[in-house]
Amino acid sequence: MSQMQNVEKQLREMILGLEIGPGERLTERWVESRFGASRTPVRAALLRLETEGLICRDGRGWTVSPINLAELEQIAVYREAVEVAAVRLTCALQDRGAVEIIEAMLDSCDDQTPREEWHRVGMDFHIELARLSGNEFLFRAVRDAMTRLSRARWLEVRDEAALGRAWAEHHDILSAVRAGDADGAACLLSSHIDGSRDRLVTSLRNDRRGLRARGFAVVA
Amino acid sequence: MSQMQNVEKQLREMILGLEIGPGERLTERWVESRFGASRTPVRAALLRLETEGLICRDGRGWTVSPINLAELEQIAVYREAVEVAAVRLTCALQDRGAVEIIEAMLDSCDDQTPREEWHRVGMDFHIELARLSGNEFLFRAVRDAMTRLSRARWLEVRDEAALGRAWAEHHDILSAVRAGDADGAACLLSSHIDGSRDRLVTSLRNDRRGLRARGFAVVA
DNA sequence: GATACCATTTTGGGATACCAAACTGGTATC
DNA sequence: GATACCAGTTTGGTATCCCAAAATGGTATC
Numbered sequence: 001m002s003q004m005q006n007v008e009k010q011l012r013e014m015i016l017g018l019e020i021g022p023g024e025r026l027t028e029r030w031v032e033s034r035f036g037a038s039r040t041p042v043r044a045a046l047l048r049l050e051t052e053g054l055i056c057r058d059g060r061g062w063t064v065s066p067i068n069l070a071e072l073e074q075i076a077v078y079r080e081a082v083e084v085a086a087v088r089l090t091c092a093l094q095d096r097g098a099v100e101i102i103e104a105m106l107d108s109c110d111d112q113t114p115r116e117e118w119h120r121v122g123m124d125f126h127i128e129l130a131r132l133s134g135n136e137f138l139f140r141a142v143r144d145a146m147t148r149l150s151r152a153r154w155l156e157v158r159d160e161a162a163l164g165r166a167w168a169e170h171h172d173i174l175s176a177v178r179a180g181d182a183d184g185a186a187c188l189l190s191s192h193i194d195g196s197r198d199r200l201v202t203s204l205r206n207d208r209r210g211l212r213a214r215g216f217a218v219v220a
Numbered sequence: 221m222s223q224m225q226n227v228e229k230q231l232r233e234m235i236l237g238l239e240i241g242p243g244e245r246l247t248e249r250w251v252e253s254r255f256g257a258s259r260t261p262v263r264a265a266l267l268r269l270e271t272e273g274l275i276c277r278d279g280r281g282w283t284v285s286p287i288n289l290a291e292l293e294q295i296a297v298y299r300e301a302v303e304v305a306a307v308r309l310t311c312a313l314q315d316r317g318a319v320e321i322i323e324a325m326l327d328s329c330d331d332q333t334p335r336e337e338w339h340r341v342g343m344d345f346h347i348e349l350a351r352l353s354g355n356e357f358l359f360r361a362v363r364d365a366m367t368r369l370s371r372a373r374w375l376e377v378r379d380e381a382a383l384g385r386a387w388a389e390h391h392d393i394l395s396a397v398r399a400g401d402a403d404g405a406a407c408l409l410s411s412h413i414d415g416s417r418d419r420l421v422t423s424l425r426n427d428r429r430g431l432r433a434r435g436f437a438v439v440a
Numbered sequence: 441g442a443t444a445c446c447a448t449t450t451t452g453g454g455a456t457a458c459c460a461a462a463c464t465g466g467t468a469t470c
Numbered sequence: 471g472a473t474a475c476c477a478g479t480t481t482g483g484t485a486t487c488c489c490a491a492a493a494t495g496g497t498a499t500c
Binding site for chain 2: 450451452453
């Protein structure tokens with residue numbers, strides 16, 4: 001793999017994994033020495049990560065994007081629009097291949113919820129669901145939105161009950177899609193995203209002091 | 221303005237204005253000499269234009285993205301989802317400021333359709349309509365989708381009647397939004413986008429031979 | 441005449457050097 | 471003690487250089 005993609009990937013991992021906290025300043029020189037690359041690939045990586053919304057310009061320099069509660073709410077509205085459109089499309093398609101994938105996703109929902117991987121599994125559900133639509137743009141929109149939400153979801157305080165409820169909702173949505181019930185699936189998905197947004201924003205708002213104590217910038 | 225933004229802007233203009241045809245190869249060296257910039261800003265510009273979908277990698281080099289009919293249809297589905305969501309949001313908001321902008325947009329619809337500027341005006345309508353929602357992500361999605369559609373719309377054969385119908389539809393959509401009729405506006409907008417997509421794809425499909433003759437790559 | 445092969449050129453990826461602007465820390469002045 | 475100012479440092483933006491890989495074109499062989 002080229003150095004450029006390597007720097008980009010590793011830096012993204014560090015940001016998404018909160019190894020570099022929201023609001024921290026980044027210098028090109030630091031990234032250079034941290035990953036043993038020179039400025040050209042570092043520059044390319046930073047430009048890419050900027051378009052993903054993971055970092056943003058801070059005057060002349062770079063900053064890891066702060067957690068922005070207003071932005072999280074807007075993203076929820078955005079992803080609801082595209083996810084619902086995607087799931088309606090999938091219902092309308094009645095694709096043979098899609099049914100098989102849905103069956104597999106239903107099975108994995110029934111499995112014990114993976115204790116360590118709820119974060120990735122929760123994101124992948126929505127991304128894969130969007131992929132089923134066959135529409136590249138709806139898919140990318142959902143994937144990018146989930147990426148932007150990813151760090152905030154790590155910071156959300158979650159109890160067992162909420163996780164169990166989420167898997168149950170995922171199951172119901174898949175069932176509706178399998179049955180070709182577009183309105184039902186759309187409705188279930190909407191409520192799921194609404195609830196998810198409410199819990200996320202509420203949790204972060206309540207814990208804002210604690211997050212700041214960890215050095216994480218959280219803006220209203 | 222910095223050299224970097226300058227190269228990006230000028231190159232984008234050339235691509236969107238079809239001064240560099242879809243499918244043409246680009247070399248970093250050519251861009252360098254064409255705009256009198258060095259490789260660093262040229263690369264930054266190319267990376268940005270890649271994320272906008274205006275250019276794409278072609279093995280080791282760069283190619284101005286071909287016109288892709290399947291992609292145009294997918295973009296139409298995507299923009300319908302986000303535009304409808306935006307317009308519903310705007311209706312629900314009942315924002316005072318929005319009403320004023322809507323009045324202004326209605327007025328400009330009633331003006332004689334600007335003979336030379338129908339292309340830009342047609343795009344701006346949808347972009348400004350999305351901006352009214354106040355949701356940055358819906359807005360960006362519409363703006364980016366319209367940018368991706370822009371070149372194809374230049375190539376579409378349009379008659380007077382079709383243009384007049386488009387302005388009338390714009391007018392009706394704005395009226396519905398002003399009246400706060402979310403379902404009506406959503407419905408009108410959906411048909412408008414559907415019709416627009418059909419005419420666009422049909423026109424390009426029929427003229428595919430002529431487009432190839434002009435050196436423009438058009439893929440199915 | 442077609443094709444396989446090799447030397448040359450071109451090109452994108454990476455590294456480094458340089459510059460101007462912004463930031464920092466300290467000092468001198470009030 | 472506070473503040474204005476200045477020198478030194480840091481940093482991002484740009485230009486340039488180097489390199490390996492790919493494209494090119496010509497030649498020799500069959």
